[in-house]
Amino acid sequence: MRDYPLPARLYIEVVLLAAAIAVALSVLSVTAWGPTALLLALMVVLERTRFDLVAQGDVAASVGTVMTLPVATAAYIIDGPAAATLVGASALAVAGRTGWVKRVFNAAQFALAAGAAGLVYVWLGGPTHALANSDFPGVLLPILAANLAYCVINAVLLAGVLWFAQGAPPLIVLRGTILQSAPSYLGYGLFGLMIAVLWVGVGIGPLSAVLVMLPLFVARWAIAQYALERSAYEATIRTLVRAVETKDHYTRGHSERVSHASVMIAKVLGMGDDRLHALRYAGILHDVGKLGVPTKILQKTGRLTDAEFQAIALHPVRGREMVEGIEFLGEAFEGILHHHERLDGRGYPMGLTGEEIPEFARVIAVADAFDSMTSTRSYRGARTVQEAVDELIANRGTQFDPRMVDAMIAALEREPWQHRPAEQLTPEDGEFLPVAVDHDDPAFQPVVLGERRSPRPPR
Amino acid sequence: MSPQRAGARAPQRQRFIDEVRGTGLIVVAALLLLVFAVVQTALYGFPEGQVGIAIAFCGLIAIGEMVRISLPGDREAAPLGAAGALAYALLGPVGEVNTSHDLWQVITVAGVGTFIGALPHVAAGRAPRSDQIARRILVTAFAAAMFRPLYVLGGFADDSRWDDAVELVLIAALAVLVDAVLAALVRADRERAPFTRALADEIRAGLGLSSAVAATGVLIALAASTMGLWAIPVFCLPLLLVQFSFRRYAAIRETYLQTIRSLSRVTEVGGYTETGHVGRVANLSRSVGLELGLSDSDLRDLEYAALMHDLGQLSLLEPIPGGATVFANVADQHRIADGGAEVIRQTGVLDQVATIVERQADPYRRPHEQVDRSLPMASRIIKAANAYDDLVGGSLESDRRLEALERLRLGMAYDFDPRVVETLARVVGRGARV
Numbered sequence: 012m013r014d015y016p017l018p019a020r021l022y023i024e025v026v027l028l029a030a031a032i033a034v035a036l037s038v039l040s041v042t043a044w045g046p047t048a049l050l051l052a053l054m055v056v057l058e059r060t061r062f063d064l065v066a067q068g069d070v071a072a073s074v075g076t077v078m079t080l081p082v083a084t085a086a087y088i089i090d091g092p093a094a095a096t097l098v099g100a101s102a103l104a105v106a107g108r109t110g111w112v113k114r115v116f117n118a119a120q121f122a123l124a125a126g127a128a129g130l131v132y133v134w135l136g137g138p139t140h141a142l143a144n145s146d147f148p149g150v151l152l153p154i155l156a157a158n159l160a161y162c163v164i165n166a167v168l169l170a171g172v173l174w175f176a177q178g179a180p181p182l183i184v185l186r187g188t189i190l191q192s193a194p195s196y197l198g199y200g201l202f203g204l205m206i207a208v209l210w211v212g213v214g215i216g217p218l219s220a221v222l223v224m225l226p227l228f229v230a231r232w233a234i235a236q237y238a239l240e241r242s243a244y245e246a247t248i249r250t251l252v253r254a255v256e257t258k259d260h261y262t263r264g265h266s267e268r269v270s271h272a273s274v275m276i277a278k279v280l281g282m283g284d285d286r287l288h289a290l291r292y293a294g295i296l297h298d299v300g301k302l303g304v305p306t307k308i309l310q311k312t313g314r315l316t317d318a319e320f321q322a323i324a325l326h327p328v329r330g331r332e333m334v335e336g337i338e339f340l341g342e343a344f345e346g347i348l349h350h351h352e353r354l355d356g357r358g359y360p361m362g363l364t365g366e367e368i369p370e371f372a373r374v375i376a377v378a379d380a381f382d383s384m385t386s387t388r389s390y391r392g393a394r395t396v397q398e399a400v401d402e403l404i405a406n407r408g409t410q411f412d413p414r415m416v417d418a419m420i421a422a423l424e425r426e427p428w429q430h431r432p433a434e435q436l437t438p439e440d441g442e443f444l445p446v447a448v449d450h451d452d453p454a455f456q457p458v459v460l461g462e463r464r465s466p467r468p469p470r
Numbered sequence: 471m472s473p474q475r476a477g478a479r480a481p482q483r484q485r486f487i488d489e490v491r492g493t494g495l496i497v498v499a500a501l502l503l504l505v506f507a508v509v510q511t512a513l514y515g516f517p518e519g520q521v522g523i524a525i526a527f528c529g530l531i532a533i534g535e536m537v538r539i540s541l542p543g544d545r546e547a548a549p550l551g552a553a554g555a556l557a558y559a560l561l562g563p564v565g566e567v568n569t570s571h572d573l574w575q576v577i578t579v580a581g582v583g584t585f586i587g588a589l590p591h592v593a594a595g596r597a598p599r600s601d602q603i604a605r606r607i608l609v610t611a612f613a614a615a616m617f618r619p620l621y622v623l624g625g626f627a628d629d630s631r632w633d634d635a636v637e638l639v640l641i642a643a644l645a646v647l648v649d650a651v652l653a654a655l656v657r658a659d660r661e662r663a664p665f666t667r668a669l670a671d672e673i674r675a676g677l678g679l680s681s682a683v684a685a686t687g688v689l690i691a692l693a694a695s696t697m698g699l700w701a702i703p704v705f706c707l708p709l710l711l712v713q714f715s716f717r718r719y720a721a722i723r724e725t726y727l728q729t730i731r732s733l734s735r736v737t738e739v740g741g742y743t744e745t746g747h748v749g750r751v752a753n754l755s756r757s758v759g760l761e762l763g764l765s766d767s768d769l770r771d772l773e774y775a776a777l778m779h780d781l782g783q784l785s786l787l788e789p790i791p792g793g794a795t796v797f798a799n800v801a802d803q804h805r806i807a808d809g810g811a812e813v814i815r816q817t818g819v820l821d822q823v824a825t826i827v828e829r830q831a832d833p834y835r836r837p838h839e840q841v842d843r844s845l846p847m848a849s850r851i852i853k854a855a856n857a858y859d860d861l862v863g864g865s866l867e868s869d870r871r872l873e874a875l876e877r878l879r880l881g882m883a884y885d886f887d888p889r890v891v892e893t894l895a896r897v898v899g900r901g902a903r904v
Contacts, residue, residue, distance in 0.1 A: 144696060202708060209689070212696050215635040222639075222689050226682040226708035233678065233715035240722045243819035244729070250817040251733045254784060299733070302740040302784075329739055336732045339725050 015112075019175035023116055026168060030119030033126050034100050037093035043140065046210065047094040049217040050086050053224065054079070054101040080196060081227065083125040084158065084203020085220060088150075089210055091139045092129025099125030120168045128161035142212040150204070158200035162193050202227065252295055255302055262298070265382060270294025272378035275422035276415055280374075286342065290371055293343030297350050297375050300330025324359040327351055346371025350379060353410045373412040377403065377419050380411070385428065396428050492659035493601050496652060500604035503611055507577035517570045523561070524571065526699050528583040530554035530706070535587025538598070539716060542723040543675055543766050545653075546602055549683050549713050550706060551587060555580040555606060556645060556687030557694075557702075559614035560638050562621060565698035570622055576614035581607055601656045608652060613645040635692060642684035650676060664763040671766045682712045727773075734777035742783040746864050752776040754855040755848075757897045758890060762847065772848040775826035779852050782809030782827075803831040826852065834887045850887040854878060854894050857886070871898060 015023065041047050057078050079102060087095035099121035105114060133139065137153035138146055166188040173179040202223055209219030252266050273294040277287055301309065304326050308319050315323070331348040334340060349363060349372035356364035368376075384399040394402075400420060407416045516524050534551025541547055559576045561569050571579075584606055588598050617638070653676065654669035661668075686709045693701035734752075737743045755776040759769050783806050798806070811828035814820050829849040835841045861874035875895050882888045 147697075198707075201704070205689070205693075205704065205708075208696065209693060213692055214631040215692060216632055218632065218635050218639070219689075222685045223708065225685040226712050229678045229682040230708070230712040230715040233712065233719050237715065237719040237722055240719065240726065243817075244722060244726045246819050247726070247817045248729055248733075250813060251736075253816075254781065254813040255733075255736055299736070300739070302736045305741070333735055333739055334732050337725065337728045339721075 015176055019172065022171055022175045023112070026123070026171075027115065027119050030100070030122045033096050033122055037096040037126065040093045041090065041097070043090045043094075046089050046217070047086065047097060050082055050089070050094065050098055050220065051101055053217070053220050054082050054098050055104045057082070057224065057228070058102060058105045078224075078227070078231070079121050079125070080158065080161065080199040081202035081206065081224070082220070083121075083128065083161070084154065084200045085206035085210065086203075087125070087129035087132050087157065088137065088139060088142070088154075088203065088207035092126050092133060095129035096122050096126035099123070116172065120165060123168065124161045124165040127164050128157040131160040132157035140211060142208055154200050154204055155197060158196050159193070162189060162196040166192070248292070248295060252299065255299055265386065266295050266298055268382045268386075269297060269375065269378045272381055272419070272422075273374050275426060276374050276378060276418045279418040279422045279425070280414070289339070289341055289343045290346065290374065292337075292340055293346035293371055294375060294378065296330065296334050296340075296343070297347050297379065298326065298330065299333055300326040300328065300347075302333075303329035324351070328360050342369070342371055345369035346375050348372070350375040352376070354412055355409045358410075368412075373415050377411050377415040380406075381419060396423065492655045496608065496655060497600050497604045500607040503577055504581040504607055507574040507581065510574040511578040516575055520567065520569055520571060523564055523567070523569060523699065524558075524575065524579050526702060527554055527558040527561075528579045528586070530702055531558075531580060531583025532587035535584050535598075536590055537713070538587075538591075539713060539720060540724075541675070541679075541716060541720050543671070545675060546598065547676075547679055547716075548584075548587070548602075548606075549679060549686075549709055549716075551584060552606060552609075552680075553683045553686040553690065553706070553709055554583070554702075555610040556613055556642060556684065557690035559610050560617050560641065560687060560691040561694060562634070562691060563695045565695070571618070572622065573611065573614045573618050576618065577607060577611050580610040605649060605652045605656070609645050609649045612648050613641055616641045616644070631692075635688070638688045638691060639684075642688050646677075646680045646684050649680060661760045663760050667763040667765060675766060679712065679716060682709060730774055730777050734781070737780045737783050740784065743780050744863060747859055748777060748780060750864065751779065751852065751855045751859050754859065754894070754897065755851045758851050758855060758893050759848065761893050761897060762851070762889070764847065768848065771822045771826060772851060774820065775823045775830075775848055776852050776855065778810060778814055778823070779827055779830055779856060780806065780810065781813055782806035782811070784809070800831070807831040825849075830856070833885050834882075835884050837884065847887075847890075850890045851894075854886050854890045857881075858894060858898070 079099060083095045083098045086098045100118050102121045103114065103118040105117070132153045135153035135156055137150055137157070142150065166185050169188060170179075170181040170184040173184050174181040206220045206223045209215050209223070210217070213219070249267065253263070256262050256264070256266065270291050271294070273290050274287055277290050282290065304322055308315070308322055311319065327348050327350060331344055334344065334347065346369060349358075349361070349368055352358035352361065352363045352368045352372055353376075354365055354368070354373075356362050381399050381403060384394050384402060385396060387393045400423070403411060403416045403419065407413045531551045531554040534548045534554055537550065538546060538548035555576075558571075558579055561571075563569065581603075584603050588603070591598060620637075650669065650672045653672040654665060657663060657672065658665040658668040663671075686705055689705045690701050693705055697704065731749070731752075734748050738745050738748060752773055756769060756773050759772045764772060807828055807830050811824040814827055815824040826846050826848040829845055830852045832842070832845055832849065832853075834845065834850060834853075858874050858878060861877060862870050865871075875891075875898070878886055878891045878894070882891055
């Protein structure tokens with residue numbers, strides 16, 4: 012508690028006091044202790060079995076977190092606002108590593124929100140303790156209003172603590188929280204109605220809560236599994252790509268930086284989430300085909316023969332072949348295959364020109380060249396970001412798509428390039444070796460495949 | 471055509487009989503039940519004024535079948551369809567109507583709904599497996615056989631809905647159990663896995679989803695008494711959420727496997743191993759692992775480890791000729807194993823797999839020592855499968871196969887686990903696609 016500034020401490024204390032009064036009043040005014048106690052017990056069980064959720068900011072997270080609301084909704088229909096307040100306060104029992112201040116505050120927050128929702132429900136004439144066929148569909152309106160109230164009060168209390176404790180702009184937090192959570196809150200209210208219908212309408216009592224919450228619980232379990240699996244997947248793909256990069260020490264981390272830069276460009280271009288996702292992986296995997304190139308050619312010093320260059324020029328094709336089995340990549344396949352095409356048609360492997368080159372490939376080409384120039388290579392030190400940008404501009408329209416170059420520059424203004432050359436290896440003997448060809452570096456772009464030789468990728 | 475072809479006839483027939491035993495029985499039983507039920511229903515029709523209810527549930531089952539999902543471990547599920555069929559079997563009053571459909575009508579509705587829902591899949595060339603449909607029909611028939619006579623004779627107790635609800639929950643729980651047993655029978659049969667192992671796997675993999683299905687079936691059946699047919703869309707909502715969550719989970723599992731498969735080919739593209747080697751070792755290891763009764767999660771680790779077993783070759787300066795590690799010296803074999811394991815361990819999430827890869831070069835037994843119990847079964851399997859494939863390659867000649875098996879048997883005293891070698895011999899002897 013001492014870590015919080017004085018206004019935040021006062022604010023938290025006021026909220027806690029209000030919640031304590033609400034809880035005390037509720038304890039005195041609960042009429043049907045049987046159902047209320049059972050709902051509380053159910054809530055505690057649910058809270059104690061929280062799963063770790065890694066994924067955030069998508070539906071997955073909202074499936075995971077909103078478990079209080081259905082039970083609170085059932086509580087105010089079955090036994091009025093007092094029962095809902097107590098259900099909200101049961102968040103005190105939540106499992107996990109949350110600090111006690113946070114935990115107590117959250118419980119107070121939920122208690123007040125649930126109590127207010129119950130009051131709104133009763134005030135709008137929602138029936139308690141019984142539901143008859145004639146109550147449908149009229150009962151839906153008070154429920155929607157009540158859960159909207161829950162959502163707003165919850166967001167207001169949250170915005171307040173963030174404002175006092177961290178100085179976050181309250182209106183923006185408020186708007187964000189409400190917009191993000193309102194739809195799912197209204198939806199979850201229906202689950203509360205389901206419990207109530209069976210409890211007091213059909214008359215099967217607490218069994219209804221167990222039966223309704225069971226599918227939700229299973230859904231949450233599956234989402235938790237999904238989140239775990241997804242982070243494992245990310246870790247695995249990164250590690251394997253890094254293992255591939257061990258073939259050439261100077262390219263360590265290159266794939267991930269290209270992925271990062273590609274996403275920066277794509278965000279400026281306003282690509283949708285699905286395409287961003289695919290592009291991210293296209294960036295990570297773009298050079299995977301280099302494994303098919305003999306190490307001695309990759310690390311060769313001196314000018315490459317025509318045959319050796321052909322071997323290097325095959326790496327996008329090999330890469331494309333390798334990742335063929337990964338279905339979700341979709342558009343990324345083209346990005347990997349064509350990331351060495353040039354706008355003027357002098358690139359490889361197919362010598363496409365202009366708009367023929369898939370958009371992903373044009374993005375990756377710029378990101379690839381940029382990272383290659385700003386990192387240390389065996390034959391030279393890293394160039395500064397400004398030098399790399401100048402080089403991109405110099406090749407704007409001949410090698411690179413002007414739109415992508417402009418987007419890269421705009422992206423760099425938004426978000427400075429984080430990767431320092433110091434993080435990377437420098438040549439151990441302090442000298443740079445002479446190398447004729449760096450296939451990623453525009454300054455060294457070979458012109459061996461001057462014209463279109465093959466309309467299809469060589470197999 | 472080899473001269474052995476004629477002699478292979480008899481074993482082939484035996485194999486057919488083997489394969490048909492468990493699954494075939496289930497499918498034939500379900501088919502007979504269904505045909506009888508449809509004839510019965512065609513002769514006597516549905517109870518007066520309840521055709522609408524039957525059509526509503528038939529529609530739900532059909533939609534559920536249309537949006538069925540694939541799950542990890544080569545499983546399929548149609549949660550909505552299963553819940554709809556269960557609900558119709560357990561249906562009491564719908565609003566004012568006291569339903570009086572019998573067992574045969576339940577089976578008809580479940581069967582017809584499933585077939586209608588399967589039509590789009592058939593048209594798209596993804597016909598559902600017959601055992602899936604058979605299981606649905608048998609489980610629904612089981613629940614209906616338990617409940618319909620009770621209900622049609624006695625109705626629900628007027629005073630206590632609680633008792634009725636408990637009765638429904640019990641029947642639904644038993645149905646979940648029956649479904650798991652049928653699924654395990656099919657699996658044990660199809661993958662030649664031991665039955666108890668298969669049952670444990672089915673319960674572990676399916677319990678979450680099928681308990682959600684059972685709960686939804688019971689909820690619809692109960693709520694229909696006050697809400698009428700509105701209970702169907704309302705109480706399917708939570709199950710839709712479940713289906714959505716499982717679909718995402720299944721998708722990421724699939725992507726994970728596809729990615730490992732693709733990236734495991736780095737050693738082939740890099741010229742370190744012969745083309746197709748990694749995939750063949752993975753398939754062979756999986757078949758052997760199945761037959762040795764490894765659990766689902768152990769099989770998954772085995773498959774990942776088999777796919778990445780040669781990853782350590784990337785750290786070698788010069789590729790081994792042909793990539794066959796069986797010809798490499800022992801020190802190199804260990805270096806490859808350790809190098810691969812180190813990379814895999816860096817992921818931070820595949821420790822088991824790393825251990826398996828690390829120990830693939832270890833002998834089963836060292837001279838004058840006891841068998842090393844800590845050597846993972848998966849490592850022994852990969853060691854044998856890798857050696858076998860290095861010796862045989864993609865070749866289908868039986869001479870080479872026998873020669874390779876002979877060599878593995880000679881190594882049984884120390885290098886290979888005799889049980890693994892015997893199982894491997896059985897698997898390749900069957901001509902399993904490896």
